[in-house]
Amino acid sequence: xFQLHPEKQDDWWEVEALYxxxxxxxxxxxxxxxxxxxxxxxxxxxxVARDGDGxxxxxxxxxxxxxAGQLALLTGPIAVHPTRQGExxxxxxxxETIDRARRTGWHRMLLVGDHPYYGRxxxxxxxxxxxxAPTNPDRxxxxxxxxxxxxxxxxxxxxxxxxx
Numbered sequence: 835x836f837q838l839h840p841e842k843q844d845d846w847w848e849v850e851a852l853y854x855x856x857x858x859x860x861x862x863x864x865x866x867x868x869x870x871x872x873x874x875x876x877x878x879x880x881x882v883a884r885d886g887d888g889x890x891x892x893x894x895x896x897x898x899x900x901x902a903g904q905l906a907l908l909t910g911p912i913a914v915h916p917t918r919q920g921e922x923x924x925x926x927x928x929x930e931t932i933d934r935a936r937r938t939g940w941h942r943m944l945l946v947g948d949h950p951y952y953g954r955x956x957x958x959x960x961x962x963x964x965x966x967a968p969t970n971p972d973r974x975x976x977x978x979x980x981x982x983x984x985x986x987x988x989x990x991x992x993x994x995x996x997x998x
Contacts, residue, residue, distance in 0.1 A: 836891055838881050838930055839882055840879075840881060840882075841882050845882050845890070849893045849895075852915060853911055855913075855915070855916070856913040861911070865965060866908065866910070866969070869899050869966070869991060869993050870897050870908070871993070872993075873897055873898065873993060875896060875897050876896045876897065876907070879931050880894065880895040880896050881894050881930060881931060890915065892912075893912070893927070894913075894931055895910065895911060896910075896935070899993065901992070905940075906941075906943065906991075907942065908991070909931065909943050909944065910946065912927060912928065914927075925955070928952075935979055936980075941980050942983040944960060944975065945957065946973045955977070958976060959974065959975060959976075962988030963988065965990075966990070966991065
């Protein structure tokens with residue numbers, strides 16, 4: 835059983851260590867990190883998952899971005915500790931984040947990932963949304979949190995001004 839809570843400042847180093855463990859060295863050099871520089875993650879949507887002993891098992895962070903003048907949620911990174919993978923925790927984190935985003939009035943989410951995995955949560959390829967290079971355009975996926983939220987939205991993904 836996992837307990838999900840919004841990430842607190844005290845969780846930051848532990849979450850960073852989890853991301854370092856789960857992702858390749860140089861992850862912060864990815865273009866998506868330039869969209870996050872100087873922008874705080876959205877606290878209510880950035881979650882940590884702890885087991886019954888309080889040990890960090892997984893985390894997800896969500897950031898505001900702009901696409902064609904419209905706010906969107908850049909979802910990720912999402913990580914599950916290697917010893918906890920295969921227990922459904924990644925899916926739990928994603929579904930809870932989607933539910934919280936809907937309840938708090940957000941319209942659209944995007945992420946960079948594999949469609950075979952994220953498609954089961956409703957994410958589809960965004961043909962007209964462009965992440966900064968060198969992102970593979972086939973991995974740019976979006977989810978409507980309200981009906982047709984991505985219809986007519988086209989252009990580059992840009993850093994959101996200020997913090998939300």
